[in-house]
Each structure stands twice: as C-alpha cells, then as structure tokens.
Amino acid sequence: MANDVSSPEEQPRRREKPAIVFGLHREPFGPRPGEEEPVGRQDRAPALESAQLITDKITAFYGSKRAIEDVSIQFQAKAVSALIGPSGCGKTTLLRCLNRIHETDPSARVTGSVLLDGTNIYESDVDPIVVRRRIGMVFQQPNPFPTMTILQNVVSGLRYAGLAKSRSEQLEVAERTLKQAALWNEVKDLLDRPAIALSGGQQQRLCIARALAIDPEVLLMDEPTSALDPISTGVIEELMTALADDYTVIAVTHNMQQAARVSDYTIFMLAGQDRIGHVVEMDKTNNIFTHPKEKRTEDYISGRFG
Amino acid sequence: MATEAASLRAKHATPIAERRIRSLLGEIFAGTCAGVAAILLLTIFVYVLREGVGALNLDFVTQLPRPVGITGGGVANGILGSLIIIGIAVIIATPVGVLTGIYLALFGSGTLAESVRFMADVLSGVPSIAIGLFAYTLLVAPFHHFSGLSASFAFAILMLPLIIRTSEEAVRTVPRRTREGGFALGLSKYATTMQVVLPAARPAILTGILLGIARVTGETAPLLFTAFGSQFMELNPTNPMAELALQVFTYAISPYQDWHRQAWAGAALLILAVFVLNVAARFLLKPPSTKRI
Numbered sequence: 001m002a003n004d005v006s007s008p009e010e011q012p013r014r015r016e017k018p019a020i021v022f023g024l025h026r027e028p029f030g031p032r033p034g035e036e037e038p039v040g041r042q043d044r045a046p047a048l049e050s051a052q053l054i055t056d057k058i059t060a061f062y063g064s065k066r067a068i069e070d071v072s073i074q075f076q077a078k079a080v081s082a083l084i085g086p087s088g089c090g091k092t093t094l095l096r097c098l099n100r101i102h103e104t105d106p107s108a109r110v111t112g113s114v115l116l117d118g119t120n121i122y123e124s125d126v127d128p129i130v131v132r133r134r135i136g137m138v139f140q141q142p143n144p145f146p147t148m149t150i151l152q153n154v155v156s157g158l159r160y161a162g163l164a165k166s167r168s169e170q171l172e173v174a175e176r177t178l179k180q181a182a183l184w185n186e187v188k189d190l191l192d193r194p195a196i197a198l199s200g201g202q203q204q205r206l207c208i209a210r211a212l213a214i215d216p217e218v219l220l221m222d223e224p225t226s227a228l229d230p231i232s233t234g235v236i237e238e239l240m241t242a243l244a245d246d247y248t249v250i251a252v253t254h255n256m257q258q259a260a261r262v263s264d265y266t267i268f269m270l271a272g273q274d275r276i277g278h279v280v281e282m283d284k285t286n287n288i289f290t291h292p293k294e295k296r297t298e299d300y301i302s303g304r305f306g
Numbered sequence: 307m308a309t310e311a312a313s314l315r316a317k318h319a320t321p322i323a324e325r326r327i328r329s330l331l332g333e334i335f336a337g338t339c340a341g342v343a344a345i346l347l348l349t350i351f352v353y354v355l356r357e358g359v360g361a362l363n364l365d366f367v368t369q370l371p372r373p374v375g376i377t378g379g380g381v382a383n384g385i386l387g388s389l390i391i392i393g394i395a396v397i398i399a400t401p402v403g404v405l406t407g408i409y410l411a412l413f414g415s416g417t418l419a420e421s422v423r424f425m426a427d428v429l430s431g432v433p434s435i436a437i438g439l440f441a442y443t444l445l446v447a448p449f450h451h452f453s454g455l456s457a458s459f460a461f462a463i464l465m466l467p468l469i470i471r472t473s474e475e476a477v478r479t480v481p482r483r484t485r486e487g488g489f490a491l492g493l494s495k496y497a498t499t500m501q502v503v504l505p506a507a508r509p510a511i512l513t514g515i516l517l518g519i520a521r522v523t524g525e526t527a528p529l530l531f532t533a534f535g536s537q538f539m540e541l542n543p544t545n546p547m548a549e550l551a552l553q554v555f556t557y558a559i560s561p562y563q564d565w566h567r568q569a570w571a572g573a574a575l576l577i578l579a580v581f582v583l584n585v586a587a588r589f590l591l592k593p594p595s596t597k598r599i
Binding site: 099101104106129130132133136137139140141143144145146147148156157160161207210211214 | 485492493
C-alpha cells in the first residue's frame with residue numbers, strides 16, 4: 001500500500017507484559033508469525049493459522065428483523081481485522097455480537113456461536129461479564145464516564161473487579177495504559193481532573209486506555225475515529241497498528257483508506273435487497289484492495305456504490 | 307432569471323407582509339399572557355410578604371403558640387413538625403421513586419412499565435385530600451390515633467409521581483453509549499447503573515426530589531386528618547404533630563386578629579421556603595462546567 005502511515009520500524013514492536021493480569025488465566029502468545037521480516041503493513045498479514053475468535057453462523061435480530069445472517073468469520077489472532085461495507089450492512093451489529101453487548105438491547109437476540117479460544121461465549125453457562133473482560137470494546141463516540149476523573153475512568157473496570165485498590169496500583173495501571181494509548185504525556189499531571197474536560201480525541205484515547213486496563217485479549221473498535229479530527233485519527237490509527245502486537249484488534253470502519261492503512265485482514269460486508277447483512281468476502285487486506293475475488297467487493301472498493 | 311426573481315417577489319409580496327403581521331400579533335399575544343402570569347405571581351408574592359413580614363420576627367420562629375387572647379408567640383413547633391414530617395416523607399419516597407424511575411428508564415418495557423407510568427401520571431392528578439383520606443384509613447383509623455407518620459406517608463405518596471417521572475427523565479438523559487461503556491468493561495447491570503448512570507443523573511434526580519418537597523410544603527388538606535396539629539412542641543412522629551401549613555390554615559379560619567397576623571407570617575415563611583427550594587433546584591440542574599483542560 002502506498003499510503004502506509006508509517007513503516008513498522010518506527011512503531012513500538014513490543015510492550016512490557018502488564019503487571020496485573022486480569023481475572024482470567026491465559027497463556028501468553030508466542031511470537032507472531034512473520035515477526036522477523038516485517039516489510040509493510042499489508043505484508044505483515046500472517047497466514048490465517050491462529051484464529052482466536054471465530055463466529056459460526058451468527059444471526060442477529062432486532063425484534064423480529066434480522067440485521068445480519070449466517071455470518072461465519074475467523075479473526076486472526078494478534079492482527080488488525082477491518083470490517084468494511086456500506087451503511088446498514090451490519091458491521092456494527094456483528095461487532096456488538098462479539099462481546100455480547102448486542103444483547104443489552106432489550107429487543108435484540110443472537111443465534112449461532114462465537115468461539116473465543118474454542119469456547120462458545122454464547123453457551124448458557126458463560127457469564128457475559130467474563131466475556132467482556134476478555135473482549136474489550138471502544139465505541140464510535142468517546143464515552144468516558146462523565147462523573148469520574150481521568151484516573152477513575154482508567155481503573156473503573158479494575159476497581160469493579162476488586163483490583164487496583166491502592167492509589168499507587170492505580171497510578172501504575174494508568175501510566176502503563178495511558179502510555180499505550182499515547183495519552184500519558186498530555187494528561188499525566190491532570191489525572192484527578194474530570195474526564196469530560198478532555199477534547200474528543202483525548203477522550204477516545206482515554207477510552208482505549210480504559211479498555212486496555214482490564215487487559216483484554218481482543219479489542220473491538222466501532223469506527224473509533226469517525227467522531228475525531230484528522231490529527232487525532234492519525235494518532236489512533238498508529239495506536240491500532242501498535243496494539244496488534246499484543247491484542248487481536250477488530251475494527252469497524254467506514255473509511256476504506258483507513259482499512260487499507262491499518263488492517264492486516266479485511267472483511268467486506270453487504271446488505272442485500274432484504275436489508276440483511278452478510279459477509280461478501282474476507283481476505284488479507286492487500287488482496288481485497290488489489291485483486292478482490294468478488295465483483296461486488298471491487299465495485300465497493302473502487303467507489304462505485306456505498 | 308431576473309424576470310423570474312421579480313415574479314417570485316411579486317408572487318410572495320403580500321403573503322410575506324401578512325405573515326410578518328401575524329407573527330407580530332402572535333408575539334404580542336404570547337408576551338401579554340406571559341406578562342399576566344408573571345404579574346399574578348409577583349402580586350401574590352409581594353402581597354403575602356407585605357402582610358406577613360410585619361409579624362415575622364425571631365419570636366415567630368422560636369416561640370410556641372400562645373393561648374388565644376395573649377398576643378405574640380410563634381410557630382416553632384410547626385416549623386420543626388414540617389421539617390420532621392417532610393423529612394420522613396422524603397426518606398420514604400426517594401428510594402421507591404428513584405428505583406421506579408430507573409426501572410422505567412432502563413429495564414421496564416411492555417405492559418408493566420406502561421401501567422406503572424400511567425398510574426404515576428394518574429396519581430399526580432389525585433386530589434391531595436383523597437390521599438390524606440387514604441392515609442387516614444390506613445394509618446390513623448386502625449390505631450385510633452393521629453400521627454406525624456401518617457402525614458409523612460400521605461406526603462410520600464404525593465411526592466412519588468414527581469420523583470418517579472423526574473428520575474426516569476434524568477436516567478434517560480444519560481446516553482446509552484455511556485451505559486454500554488460500563489457493560490463493555492465487564493461491569494454488571496447493577497454496577498453500571500449504580501456507578502455510572504446514577505452519578506450522571508444525580509443532579510436531575512435531586513432536582514426532582516427538591517421539587518417534590520416544594521410540592522408538599524404547601525399542602526394542607528392531607529394534614530387535617532393525619533398530623534392533626536398540636537399546640538405543643540411535639541417531636542415524636544407517632545403522635546399528632548403541628549405543621550406549618552396546617553397552622554396557617556387553622557389561624558386563618560380563626561376569628562382572632564392576632565392569629566390572622568400570624569397566618570400571614572406563616573404563609574410568607576412557606577412561600578419563601580418554596581421559593582428557596584425552587585431556586586436550589588434550578589441551581590442543581592445547571593450542567594457542570596466542562597471547561598477544557
């Protein structure tokens with residue numbers, strides 16, 4: 001891709017393992033395939049051999065209306081997967097099915113299964129709270145908790161889980177995650193100020209830090225830059241690329257250039273005449289943008305509709 | 307092009323002038339009505355204060371009522387009675403009202419929520435004397451004993467619809483994405499509601515409670531057969547108690563000049579209290595400063 005934001009050499013490739021491993025036990029991942037010879041964002045995409053999150057025939061309803069139908073995708077571990085497609089194709093709905101946020105809407109319902117490391121998160125004995133600790137989420141609009149300070153926002157998930165009780169622990173978590181979210185330098189002296197006093201771009205990075213604080217394995221991002229200015233967008237895009245070293249990142253985006261810039265894999269979705277969304281094509285980002293297999297993908301990529 | 311514009315102007319010339327006049331008339335009418343309402347309110351305010359301020363002194367708020375024929379004395383027992391009765395009413399009505407409001411805003415759907423909402427609306431229109439009778443039947447008649455508590459119960463019912471609806475509205479104004487932020491961090495529904503939604507809605511909920519207090523502060527009817535009134539400093543809410551509004555009523559219908567004076571003073575005190583409560587409610591509703599760092 002010609003429009004790479006930065007070469008991998010400039011990106012932080014490794015991050016220290018977090019001091020606090022949240023609630024659930026899990027094995028650290030080995031080195032990502034293709035780590036040794038990174039040449040460009042699109043070439044980093046490893047062969048899909050370590051899928052961490054797999055959806056199997058996910059169908060999501062709002063009331064009796066189907067929003068997406070029979071969506072089966074494998075999401076590569078420790079890579080950025082982008083969900084693209086025109087408005088109303090069910091990208092966000094799919095994303096919301098992955099951490100069971102979809103079902104918090106009283107009218108919403110899901111069938112099918114989502115496997116996280118082989119376990120179906122929709123199994124009746126799985127607590128959605130545990131799922132959401134392992135699969136974090138960043139929303140389209142920054143949504144810091146309005147009555148909390150910056151520090152309280154960052155540690156809110158940990159506090160609820162009974163962790164990071166002392167201020168020194170909290171400061172440690174805040175420093176680590178805010179640095180990861182590229183916000184530390186701007187707020188390190190303002191940790192006890194209200195979070196809503198930050199600018200939109202800062203709020204969004206705070207929300208990313210907040211999501212990282214509970215140390216999830218997967219990070220879902222729903223158009224995380226659509227409400228932000230170009231500079232903040234650039235910062236968050238770099239962040240997404242860097243995060244893929246440690247997390248499985250799945251991002252919805254309206255912006256095809258963004259998908260091309262930041263993602264290793266791209267999933268193209270489309271709603272048919274019946275307005276029910278489904279997956280048209282999924283492949284390495286490079287393949288999707290240079291020689292898509294489907295005519296409809298090509299039409300969308302080249303801006304002929306949507 | 308030019309002729310088209312000219313013809314457009316010609317076509318609309320009269321209607322626009324006409325609309326301007328109609329708009330002006332509308333503004334004058336609305337302005338007059340607003341003025342009348344404001345003047346009425348101001349008149350009541352000024353009149354009550356003018357009549358009442360003369361009798362309003364330290365004795366009035368610190369002394370007990372004196373027997374008929376002896377001038378002076380005050381309504382200290384009524385003021386304390388009001389505070390106790392209304393305080394207990396707030397303690398009863400707040401949890402029920404706020405939790406109901408949260409239920410309606412976040413979890414309630416279908417017929418149950420709809421009927422609760424409908425009943426709250428109906429309840430807010432029920433005459434207060436009927437609610438007083440209800441409290442009498444439930445808490446006074448079976449015990450053959452008037453009490454401050456029964457008055458608190460009646461007041462709590464009066465406040466309830468107001469607190470329910472303002473809490474519901476307050477919780478609704480917290481954006482869905484803020485709540486989802488809590489869910490996404492692995493907070494339970496309960497934790498999200500208590501730690502994220504409720505703090506954000508707190509100012510508006512407090513406003514609702516203050517308005518509820520203001521609403522019952524002026525109520526007299528339900529007290530007639532619940533608190534009943536007392537000449538003594540009665541601080542035990544299981545006994546009949548004095549209450550300011552009730553005292554004003556008793557004094558106002560009495561044949562004694564001095565009691566009339568005191569009724570005015572009591573009315574002035576009530577109006578001032580309600581005024582302060584409303585100003586406080588307004589102050590609370592002001593959004594917090596979101597000055598950029």
